[in-house]
Amino acid sequence: MFGNKRIACWMSEKKSQKVKWAEFEQVCSNYGYELFKLDLEKDIENQGPFSVFLHKLTDIIALANQGDAKSKNTINLVENYISTHPEIIVIDPIPNVRQLLDRYKAYSIIHATDLHKHGVFTPNFCEITTSNNQKTVEELNAACVTYPFICKPSLGHGSKKAHEMLIVFNEGNLRDCKPPCVAQAFINHNAILYKIFIVGDQYYFVERPSLKNFHASDQKTIFFDSSDVSKADSQSSLSVLDLEDEQIPKTRPDPIILGKIACTLRKAFKMDLLGVDVVIENFTGKYAIIDVNAYPGYDGFPNFYHALLKCIVDQVNSGINTERKHNLKVDCLNIIKTN
Ligand SMILES: Nc1ncnc2c1ncn2[C@@H]1O[C@H](COP(=O)(O)OP(=O)(O)OP(=O)(O)O)[C@@H](O)[C@H]1O
Ligand SMILES: O=P(O)(O)O[C@H]1[C@H](O)[C@H](O)[C@H](OP(=O)(O)O)[C@@H](OP(=O)(O)O)[C@@H]1O
Ligand SMILES: [Mg+2]
Numbered sequence: 337m338f339g340n341k342r343i344a345c346w347m348s349e350k351k352s353q354k355v356k357w358a359e360f361e362q363v364c365s366n367y368g369y370e371l372f373k374l375d376l377e378k379d380i381e382n383q384g385p386f387s388v389f390l391h392k393l394t395d396i397i398a399l400a401n402q403g404d405a406k407s408k409n410t411i412n413l414v415e416n417y418i419s420t421h422p423e424i425i426v427i428d429p430i431p432n433v434r435q436l437l438d439r440y441k442a443y444s445i446i447h448a449t450d451l452h453k454h455g456v457f458t459p460n461f462c463e464i465t466t467s468n469n470q471k472t473v474e475e476l477n478a479a480c481v482t483y484p485f486i487c488k489p490s491l492g493h494g495s496k497k498a499h500e501m502l503i504v505f506n507e508g509n510l511r512d513c514k515p516p517c518v519a520q521a522f523i524n525h526n527a528i529l530y531k532i533f534i535v536g537d538q539y540y541f542v543e544r545p546s547l548k549n550f551h552a553s554d555q556k557t558i559f560f561d562s563s564d565v566s567k568a569d570s571q572s573s574l575s576v577l578d579l580e581d582e583q584i585p586k587t588r589p590d591p592i593i594l595g596k597i598a599c600t601l602r603k604a605f606k607m608d609l610l611g612v613d614v615v616i617e618n619f620t621g622k623y624a625i626i627d628v629n630a631y632p633g634y635d636g637f638p639n640f641y642h643a644l645l646k647c648i649v650d651q652v653n654s655g656i657n658t659e660r661k662h663n664l665k666v667d668c669l670n671i672i673k674t675n
Contacts, residue, residue, distance in 0.1 A: 340385050340386070340387045341368050341369045341370065341387060342369065342370045342371075342372065342385065342386040342387060342388070343364055343369050343370070343371045343372070343386065343387075343388040343389075343390055343648065344372060344373075344374040344383065344384075344386040344388065344389050344390070345371060345372070345373055345374060345389075345390045345391065346373070346374045346376060346389075346390075346391045346392075346393065347391065347392040347631075348392065348395050351392055351631075352373075354633065356641075359641060360641050363641040363642055363644075363645055364641075364645060366645075367645045367648075367649060369388070369645070369648070372386075374386075374389070374391075376396075376410050376413070376414070380413060380414070380417045381417070384421070385421075386424065387423070387424060387425065387652065388424065388425045388426075388427065388648055388651075388652070389418070389424050389425070389426045389427070390427050390644075390648070391414075391426075391427070391631075392630065392631040393411070393414065393430065393433065394433065394436075394437060394493040394494040394630055394631075395493075395494040395495065396410055396411055396494075397411060397430070397433065397434060397437060397494060398437055398491060398493060398494025398495055398498070399494070399495075401437065411430070414430070415430060418430070425648065425651045425652055427608055427609060427647070427648065427651070428606075428607040428608055428609055428630065428631070429606070429607075432605060432606050432607050433607070433630050435605060436492055436493060436605070436607075436628060436629065436630045437491060437492055437493050437494060438490060438491070438492065439488055439489070439490055439491075439492040439518045439627075440461070440463045440490060440518050442492060442605075442628050443458050443461045443518065443520070445604050445605060446458045446601065446604070446625050446628065448604075449600050449601070449604050450600070451596070451597060451600050451625070454593055454596050454597075454623075455593065455621070455622050455623060456593065456596070456597055456622070456623040456624075456625065457622060457623070457624055457625070458624070458625050458626075459520050459521040459522070459523050459624050459626065460479050460480045460481045460482070460520070460521045461479060461481060461518055461519060461520040461521070462475045462476060462478065462479035462481055462518070462519055463475070463490065463516065463517075463518055463519075464487065464513050464515045464516070464517045464518070464519055465515050465516055466515060467511070467515060469507075469510045469511060472510050472513070473507060473510070475519075476519060479519075480521075481519050481520070481521050482521055482552070483504065483505055483506055483507075483552035484503050484504060484505045484522045484550045484551070484552055484553075485503075485504055485519045485520060485521050485522055486501055486502070486503055486504075486519070486520050486521075486522055487501060487502045487503075487504055487512070487513045487517050487518070487519050487520075488501050488517060488518050488520060488562075489501075489516070489517050489518075490516040490517055490518055491516075492627075492629075493629065493630060499561055499562040499563050500559070500561055500562075501559075501560055501561070501562050502557050502558060502559050502560070503522060503547075503550060503557065503558040503560070504519070504557050505550070505552055505553050505554070505555045505556075505557065506552065506553065506554055506555075508554070509556065509557045512557040512559075520626065522547075522550055523615055523617050523624045523626070524549040524550070524551075524617065524618045525546060525549075525615035525616055525617060525618060525624070526548075526549060526577060526581060526584050526586065526618055527545060527546045527547060527548045527549075527575045527576075527577055528543060528544075528545070528546055528586070528615070528616070529543070529544045529545070529546035529566050529613055529614070529615050529626075530542070530543055530544070530589050530594065530613075530614045530615070530616075531544055531566075531611055531612070531613055531614075531632070532594050532597060532598050532611070532612040532613075532614060533610075533611055533632060533634050533636075533637045534598050534601070534602055534608070534609070534610040534611070534612070534669065535608065535609060535634075535637070535640070535643040535644055535646075535647050536608045536643070536646065536647030536650055536651070537602075537647070537650065537669050537670055538643050538646065538647070538669060538670050538671075538672055539594075539595065539598040539669045539670070539671060539672065540636075540637050540638065540671065540672040541589065541591070541594050542568070542635070542636040542637075544566045544567070544568060544570070545565065545566060545570050545571070545572070545575045546565065546566055546575060546615060547565060547572075547574050547575060548574060548575055548576060548577050548578065548581065549577070549578065549581050549618065558574065560572070560574060566613070567635075568635050568636060584618055584619075587616045587621050589614075589616060589623075591671055593623055594614065594623075595668055595669055595671060596668070597612060597614060597623065597625065598610075598612065598669045599668050599669045601625075601628060602669065605628065607630065608647050608651070609630065609631040609632075609644075609647075610628060610629065610630065610632070611627075611628070611629040611630075611632025611633075611634075612625060612627070612628050612629075613625070613626050613627035613628070613629075614626070637672070638672055638674050639672075643672065
């Protein structure tokens with residue numbers, strides 16, 4: 337019925353449960369595509385042909401990286417299939433997704449862009465690779481990471497552990513950091529975060545709760561799970577501003593700067609499905625990029641499935657490989673308009 341206009345989709349059970357499959361299938365069908373769930377337990381060739389592979393394989397890639405034999409085998413099978421079918425549009429290419437599993441690598445890619453020209457920065461960061469505190473002090477100093485800093489697992493995606501973080505207030509508590517992790521300077525931003533959701537050449541941003549302001553002190557390390565802080569309905573006690581901070585004026589985000597961030601990072605990571613977490617620094621008004629995610633939740637993105645299909649159709653029609661496509665794109669993305 338659809339010829340080879342078939343979209344194979346794979347994502348974790350956790351993510352799959354959040355998908356409105358009937359609506360998604362209908363939108364695919366409106367665009368002339370058949371959507372089906374790829375079964376990675378079964379032979380991929382037998383489930384083909386398909387022209388588009390839409391996936392979030394971060395959990396499996398993370399497990400494979402940790403040496404899990406079954407996950408290694410699954411990723412090998414997927415990568416072999418893709419390499420023997422170069423005509424398939426893969427959203428997003430697996431090597432590009434891999435970069436986001438490593439927070440240090442991801443921050444380095446952001447740091448290498450020219451976003452600083454637009455008042456945008458990545459907070460100072462360094463890797464913590466050892467339990468030798470003296471060595472860590474040297475690494476922190478060399479990278480100008482000051483207190484307090486957030487200590488995040490090097491693994492950025494793909495397991496619950498990737499979201500277990502701490503806020504370290506002083507040198508005396510460095511032992512709380514469990515390598516491999518990344519230390520990133522804490523940016524005070526009055527507990528407001530902006531999530532930029534990118535779908536191909538379209539983007540949208542939403543406001544979310546975030547962490548309150550913190551200052552260097554002799555206080556103990558705060559341990560937290562990032563998934564309790566910045567979801568749309570999060571109500572963490574760590575987000576409640578101190579009384580004196582309630583007076584700090586709120587800066588409205590500039591959609592042009594958020595658009596510049598979206599466009600630049602899409603090109604830098606060569607990916608179509610990205611989430612970028614941005615905070616606006618108190619008093620300086622500078623924009624700090626604190627996190628980038630592959631195929632995020634898109635919670636609040638209007639008509640997400642339409643945007644996704646438009647992105648897929650754009651890729652199919654571009655007729656050139658994904659690698660080049662991102663370099664050829666125009667200089668800005670289109671913000672999604674709501675009524
Ligand atoms: N450098 C920072 N300065 C201030 N606050 C930060 C910083 N980094 C992270 N945060 C706060 O911590 C939260 C979690 O951080 P981050 O986004 O890096 O975690 P994550 O596990 O990658 O989250 P997710 O994948 O859900 O986006 C952010 O939503 C923000 O509230
Ligand atoms: O609020 P968002 O959309 O940023 O939440 C994302 C989160 O940022 C991570 O991308 C999660 O992915 P994993 O780290 O791989 O678990 C997303 O989970 P998912 O179930 O949608 O893939 C969150 O939605
Ligand atoms: Mg985040």
